[in-house]
Amino acid sequence: MACYSLFFSLILLLAAVCYGQDAFVCSRATYYGSPDCLGTATGACGFGEYGKTVYNGEVTGVSRLYRNGAGCGACYQVRCNIPTHCSEEGTQVVVTDYGEGDRTDFILSTRGYAKLAQPGMAAELFSYGVVDIEYRRIPCHYRHNLLLKIHESSRYPLYLAIVPLYKGGIYDITDMEIWQDDCKEWIPMRRAYGTVFDIPNPPRGPLIIRFRFVVEANAEVKWVQLASAVPSDWKAGIEYNTTFQLN
Structure with a gap:
């Protein structure tokens, strides 16, 4: 019985070390x-x-x-x-x-x-x-604003892929959408892979983009909208400064 008690105590000790107050x-x-x-x-x-x-x-x-x-x-x-x-x-x-x-x-x-x-x-x-x-x-801490890089696979104006860089704080980017002005609705972009979001035949003109940020630990959700974050003449491989920081 003493052996079982010792074993159980060790289990509790390991749990405290791995999942203690510092998480x-x-x-x-x-x-x-x-x-x-x-x-x-x-x-x-x-x-x-x-x-x-x-x-x-x-x-x-x-x-x-x-x-x-x-x-x-x-x-x-x-x-x-x-x-x-x-x-x-x-x-x-x-x-x-x-x-x-x-x-x-x-x-x-x-x-x-x-x-x-x-x-x-x-x-x-x-x-x-x-x-x-x-x-x-x-949290991630950067001196940079959030940048939107036009992925090298993009082909103006028929195919657009975007990679967010310098994502601060403790948020995950789970969704990205583009405003379709003629339809008056948000069009979801596809997560192509990793953190690359893409869309065929994107809207013309400066792009209005919004992101869905989520804190996994407490399910906090935050939408951030960026007007004209990407210019109408966007180019593959170029990074555009959003002037926005999420910390």
């Missing part, structure tokens, strides 16, 4: 190599070059947190659980890709993985390959 969740993390230690421009979120350097290259691919692309752009604090090797604060990373490892939720860039370690202990931490971690969602 950390237990998981595992690994890393992927790249020549420059940054992210990848071919990530599943569709960020392109932005996905390499955002957050100083401290980025991550995720598995179940990807949520069919809704998790793209989310920021997390990740810290590992080896007292002799791991720093107390760990690393702060932004989701730019999808990936699956050995029962891992995070596949960090090498720069992000190195930040898990105490000073001088990064090489030892890399030798583990996979480490136990705990993580929590945190």
